Amino acid sequence: MISIRKATQADSQLVQGIYHRAILGHCLGTYSPKIIRQWTQPVRPIMFEHLVEQYVYIAVEDQEPVGISCYNSQSEYLNGIYIEPRYMGSGIGKMLLQHQENLLISQGKIEIELRVTLNAVPFYRHLGYSFISESISKIPLQDEIIYSHMIKSLHRKSTQNQRLVLLQMSAA
Ligand SMILES: CC(C)(COP(=O)(O)OP(=O)(O)OC[C@H]1O[C@@H](n2cnc3c(N)ncnc32)[C@H](O)[C@@H]1OP(=O)(O)O)[C@@H](O)C(=O)NCCC(=O)NCCS
Known part of the structure; x- marks a missing residue:
């Protein structure tokens, strides 16, 4: 079973x-x-x-860390979902992304904007994100890196979550 926990500096x-x-x-x-x-x-x-302590969550399966998520709108580094290659395609990326979205909803955010690697665009599109634009990152002394900016409204999901809470409250 997969669980998700907040990372610490020791991670x-x-x-x-x-x-x-x-x-x-x-x-x-x-x-x-x-x-x-x-x-x-x-x-x-x-x-x-x-960075790890503040922004990273870790997906763990049977005590083995199998993927990470990081959402930090202030930084260009380490943002996004990253899965151990042998675990790719088993639903862990989706689970981490949904966890991240739920965190933002609980903070009152109504949309999420990500800067994603080009290889991951189909993954994010499949999970409801729309392409906005491409951007070029110019890190000093490094080559230019092209990313895609993608956006997703959290509004519907947020309303669904609120309905679920209301249903649970009325059932209690
Ligand atoms: C991109 C990445 C995070 C996806 O994680 P993953 O665990 O392999 O993806 P999942 O198994 O959770 O896939 C979730 C859904 O997305 C779909 N999906 C995954 N990759 C896809 C792709 N390239 N094209 C279309 N759909 C894709 C899956 O079919 C699945 O669909 P379903 O829920 O309808 O069954 C992972 O491949 C990765 O770590 N890539 C390298 C690092 C990277 O570039 N990260 C992005 C940084 S912004």
């Missing part, structure tokens, strides 16, 4: 491992080997630990 190494393996396993082919190499460089631990 930084495992988060970075999943992040790098997912990129190596799924982004190569869409992006050049040079960009993939730049992307999968180890980062400064302190900066990364804070």
Whole structure:
């Protein structure tokens, strides 16, 4: 059974491992080997630990971490869903994305906007996201990276969640 938990600073190494393996396993082919190499460089631990502690959730199956989600509208780094390659295609990415959406709904957000890797556009589109535009990220000393901006309204889902709560309350 899959469960989702909030990451701590102690998870930084495992988060970075999943992040790098997912990129190596799924982004190569869409992006050049040079960009993939730049992307999968180890980062400064302190900066990364804070990012992990604040924004990352981990999907765990039988005590094994199998995927991560990170939503941080302030940063270009580590945003999105990343799944261990051997677990891709088993519904874990969808579960993490829905978890992220529910978190935003509980914070009163009515839409979610993501900057996603080009290889992942069909996944997000399949889960209700619409394409807005492409953007180019210019990280100093690195090659330009093209991303897609995608958006999804959380309004209907939010209303459905509220109805469910009302039904549960009236049944109690
Ligand atoms: C993209 C990624 C997160 C998808 O996660 P996943 O666990 O493999 O996807 P899931 O098994 O949860 O798929 C959920 C649904 O999306 C669909 N889907 C997944 N990939 C798809 C694709 N490329 N095209 C169309 N539909 C896709 C599945 O068929 C499934 O549909 P269903 O719910 O109707 O059965 C994963 O492949 C990954 O980690 N990729 C590398 C890292 C990356 O680029 N992440 C995105 C960063 S923004």
